[in-house]
Amino acid sequence: MTELPAYRELPIAPRHPPGSAWGVWGDDDEIGAMNLLTPERTLAATRLVRRGATFSLNWELDEPSPPILGRGVLQHTIIDGPSGPDDRYDSFYPQASSQWDALAHVRHPRYGSYNGWPTSALTADPPRFGIDAWARRGLAGRFVLVDAARHFAERGDPIDAGTGRAITVAELREILDAQGVRLTPGTFLLLDVGWIDWYLASDDATRTRLAQGADFSTTDHDLENFFPAPGLDRAEEMAEFLWDAGVVAVAADCPAVEAMPMRRDDAHGFLHYRLAALLGIGIGEMWDLRALAADCAEDGVYEGLLASAPLNKRGGTGSPANALAFK
Helix, strand or coil: CCCCCCHHHCCCCCCCCCCCCCCCCCCCCCHHHHCCCCCCHHHHHHCCCCCCEECCCCCCCCCCCCCCCCCCCCCCEEEECCEEEEEEECCCCCCCCCCCCCHHCCCCCEEECCCHCCCHHHCCCCCCCHHHHHHHHHHEEEEEEEHHHHHHHHHHCCCCCCCCCEEEEHHHHHHHHHHCCCCCCCCCEEEEEHHHHHHHHHCCCCCCHHCCCCCCCCCCCCCCCCCCEEEECCCCHHHHHHHCCCEEEEEEECCEEEEECCCCCCCCCCCHHHHHHHHCCEEECCCCCHHHHHHHHHCCCCEEEEEEECCCCCCEEEEEEEEECCC
């Protein structure tokens, strides 16, 4: 199915959770909204490449440093052989820097993972529902950049990236209108809130504080352990807006796409539950959008072609972004 039922028409069957897209692309679907990346839409996105300009959206693998959200420090060993050096990586957390959350990474506290897939599917023989489901097909389509950091700064209301400022649907619409661009089905939404610039300008004490904050690998739901960061508002209206616009994924330069802190023990307190677990919309975090945003501001063009090759690891729950934008 490439034409979506409206959000308010979901679910498509009473057996599925409220507000979910389960079954929209079949009961065995593993890739969610990425189904909207049809050959026709990908071909149309290639026509947006007018200059041949290429932008890497990948932060350094060992940033942020020290790691945040419970990830470990990447260990890189260079092994010098007779015909040249080789590499070995230890303590490699695929989601420590610019990353994709596989749909399997997010489990709703009541309904479970997208389309009803159990976590055991990741270790089945053969594994199902991992990041490899996206990797095998490859991800390519139109992107739209929402430069919230620049928009609010020019309006005299700059985002303080050390706070949990939540960007609402109304503000997203305002920025899209100001940029002269709109969302269409099969679009990657890129959101720049200025977090990476803020982080790189922060002192050692701030970086240490962030590294000592919440650990996503634990069941600790204490709000005080989640440091604040800007991002999308987590209201249901946001999920409705993104679904009805046909957004396949949201990738942002902040740690969680949505505003932090959040509550993982509250089904309404974590936008991830609505986007990934219920709707199958992809989530990308800590993407380096700085060069792309500067170019878009210079030429006034906020769309182009995006391509990403997640790690082809069966049963993986995430991957480095491995993303490029073309204009």
